[in-house]
Amino acid sequence: MAPRPEVGELRPSQLLYVFGIGAIVDLPNLSTMVMGLEEWDGARARPLREDRLLEAVKGQLGEQVERLVLPPMEEDALKAALEPGQVGVPVSSFPSFMRCPLCNHLGPRRRGIFDLKMDLMRPDRTRYVHSNCQKAQYGKPAVLPARFLVACERGHLDEFPWVSFVHGGKKDCHGQLVLSERGLSGDATDLVVRCQACDSKRALAEAFSEEGMKAYSCRGRRPHLRDFEEECTAELRAILLGASNSWFPVTLSVLYVPPSLEDELARYVEERWSTLSDVSDRAVLGFLRKQGQLGPLAAYGDEQVWRAIEARRNEAGTGDAGDLKAPEWRVLTRPESAPSASDFRLREVERPAAFRKLIRKVVLAERLREVTALTGFTRVGAPMDFEDAYAPKSEHRMPLSRQPPTFVPAAEVRGEGIFLELEEEELAAWCERQGDREKRFLAAHEGWRRQRGIEPASAGFPGIRYVLLHSFSHALMRQFAIECGYTAASIRERLYSRGPEEEGGPMAGLLLYTAAADSEGTLGGLVRLGRPEHLERLIVQALEDVRLCASDPLCSEHLPGGDSGPRTLHGAACHSCAFAPETSCERGNKFLDRGVLVDTVSGSPLAFFEGWLTRQGSPTS
Template sequence: MINKKWFTPVRFSHLTSHAAVGSILRDQNDWLMRVKDTRSWSANNMLQLHAVERAKQHLRIHQKLLLPPLAEFDESVNLRIHGTTIPTERFPSWMKCNQCNQLFYEPWRANEIAIDEQINCQACKEGILEQVTWCATSSFGDLLNVPWHKICHRNNNKNNNRNNKKRCTPNIRESRLKIVSGKQGRKIIECLKCGSTANFEQADFKEHGHFQVKEKVRVSQEEKGITYTVMEVNDPRAYSPVNERALVIPPESNIDRNSLKYKLELNSQLINEIKGATRELQRKRLIKRATNTLKCTKDELIAALNDEATTADSSNIEIIAGDMLGDEYLALTTPEDFPEGADFITRHLTDDWAKFIDDLKGAPELQTAARLVNQLVAVDRLRVIEVFKGFSRAASDIEEHKPVPVVPPDLVNEADWLPAIELFGEGIFFTLDDEKIKEWESNQLLRQRASTIEQRYQNSDIILPDEAIPSPRFIMLHTLAHILIRELESTAGYPAASLQERIYCSPADGMTGILIYTAVADVAGSLGGIIELARPDRFLRLFDAALRQADWCSLDPVCGEMEGQGPAWLNRAACHACALVPDTACSYNNVFLDRVFIKGNSASGIPSLIDVLRRADG
């Protein structure tokens, strides 16, 4: 194939999820590609995220956070690319003829054709070669091309033609393997030379060492062999990104991006060179360069360098790692005057909400539902940091109840940085009356129902964040958040996949809140559609509609009476018709959902939220 680079555009926000390091994606020329690890990225041309120390400590990250490289396509100048691209490689390396089904290894190397042209089969002369869609993965995150010859002849050639006395040896330069359909539609690999055949779907084989395609990452001395499993490239087990999110909250979010302090942080390398200069002439030249770069005077720069406060990072803030949601909850519930340009801006509408409820007349049901909401906050602007920590794959030998190992973005876990993106958007935050919720969750029948889900979770292979505890409070908040997302999709016009949930649930700390927000990496700002719904009159209609939607599902009574559904039966009255949302919108794998925790079940004696409120008001 003609040696020429080609480029495929990918959304910025996908580079920490399904198009991140190790993923297999299809490019614009219909090739399957593997995104290469960060050791091959141009880190020197990547920007570092600043004012994120609090988020890093909460996420237990000590590395720097760098934005993925950005390249722009210029059609006006000979179709040139400006900036830095992320390298990929063609994978799988095998291709199959769509007529004779024979396999060829990297046939593009012997064909002088353009990248977007098709490759003709050299065996039958009639077919077109297409990439096979099969790969081999291990439960240690490894990835290989399928060793077709090894699998086909794994039974020591016992199926060979008896007249062929020679052992069949592999030869990737000679086409002698083909894929055919066997009994019951199962795929079979067949050797045209010796006649050996074997089923390869979900087949296992051993390799000594850990590989990422052609690169041996490390050799395991303790293990006799690593088990690899053959699966399709789009199998969910073939790739699972591991990423985490955190809100940037005050004081870090209050930084003025136009201030000299912030500019100094962005140009930390230049500032360190000035501080480390040993000769006066060198120092003067660096200062002159810095004043031109930072658009400031020499006196302003010297004053900033001498002021410890300008170079002190927010890492001096006392932070308890892991208490991220508690800090976010405090920031969301505490009124504050925000500086212009802050990355976190809230408007507290609780007083307006209380007045609006008191003025409601002739709508006792609405008043009852409204009194469940304690605080109402419009989040006019928020900044979310999403960090890509690595990826995992799985094979058939994964031990039960044992977490799947995570492969770091650089494969060898030696880099001092991680890829991360920053998302900007808006949202609605509200809290429920903690005293009323305590009365509601004290019901023994509710606790027993939640205990059933908790037991199933303990017996499952599913791993969720630590805060996801299937208590009555959490299941209720999570289900309510999902129904609100579905309501927002029709009310605000946002696709459900573009919305995110954040659940604040801790009976010990009195946390009973939900944040629904939208945040994207491609634009800095928001459309205002969600925060408009934070107005008391519009939010009441939204909240009431969500409570009514929880009462009924188009698949009732089946959905409402299910003993269990979803992964590991971790949902009960929740299905695609009522409470499930796109995976991108849910932080907890679409589990721990049950509408009964909102609507109740009179036949079982389980009270609804509204029943508890009516008793409290009565």
């Protein structure tokens, strides 16, 4: 098969969070879709080892998954320049309907009408041109992809039914279509599609009305897999090209936690585990020794090294395969016994004096490594809108391949962070006094799930403990972003919230950390804020800042569920005071309420920090 032309570049992390498999990548002159795993060059995809994450992926996708891989890339820049198009992530042009900006011709790609013009030296200039445009005076004009599509909640995506739409459902006329604008705004209300043969015309705004697409049934198309599923009964919706609800990733992520290293030999094995993990026989060690690839392990005998490899392999296969946070919680709450590695280093520091009764432990994570794997995606609604999107067999999660995959794309980032553990006794006592507030959140949660047909309605409720930790995390996140120099989107949260009655509980802690693919995430700007001389001031300032909001009193009076039904799962929280960027929040800005932290203008007498802030007084400069 001839090599495909290069048309653009993406960062590995973008292929997980923004432009993953099944997502549309809007390039300067093209609209392309990232194709399924069958079309990836697995031989050029470098394995990424993270045993805990691999076990979790197997729990979702099946035991046939053998490895996590980085996207195919050419590490040799010179070779990549000399052999363009030999490696990379495969994409295909989508949608097929194009529009000429000069003559407004609208139609699917056909040779002789819309032709591909490649530029091997400037891939960003690759484009389709209208070869027989009647209004072109100088050359062939570059055409644009039609910016209307249809999708359903089961993850199917298809071309907009242009012919059927303009003819009111009839398909017997095949005249030339023209998409013209009646105004300058570019809105759907100003766009009209017309058939030149029968003069039928229709405004695009009708497609977005309540009855707009009810006359059309979903064909079950999966363009990233080049196939169709069996008949789909989900309701079709018109969406715009590049709409934010056209693709949501379903991901799993873990923080790297090194195993307990009791001796020097085990530490050396851990440092070289990416190589040693594939050693299947003792004789292979002799070959590695001759090649000089054992490093400091060369000082030990083959039998000793083999036993250490077997011990490391057995340790990786045990433990919390389905519980990603329990191993992290254990090591974060016991930093004095935590092993250190090049990608993991903890240091406990003094607690803020004013909050000693509320905060049990402050741990600085000077080195962290986060590994994330993509297991599927959803459309129209986010994965959290469909609880079953994380289930092994889900009708909402779209697969990455036609057959059960043997590998899935992953990415790793490194950073730093601050971990805070709250006092369990104080938190448990506070939770007991929050009966009314917790019932309000539970009612909103149940109503929200019933509105979406998710049963049982009460399942998955995180409890008032989570609301407190989540709200406190967002308050600190906003304050840290101001002080440390990182952008708000560069700081993420990882919450550890479980009641005493839950398996693995109790847990009550939060980790705020940076995660960047380069050295930016490990420059020390965030860790510095965890020192005792800074942290107390920052906590006080963060809590005082959320006491008032620019949208008060409306924001402070907002209740979970709202006044007109179960529309929201947050209390006193909005973009002005508590919401965080999508990349930062692990719960989509749900279950937030600054009223659980401090007394707002609407009154929150049972706020967790209120009494302590009164004793502390105003923050010092």
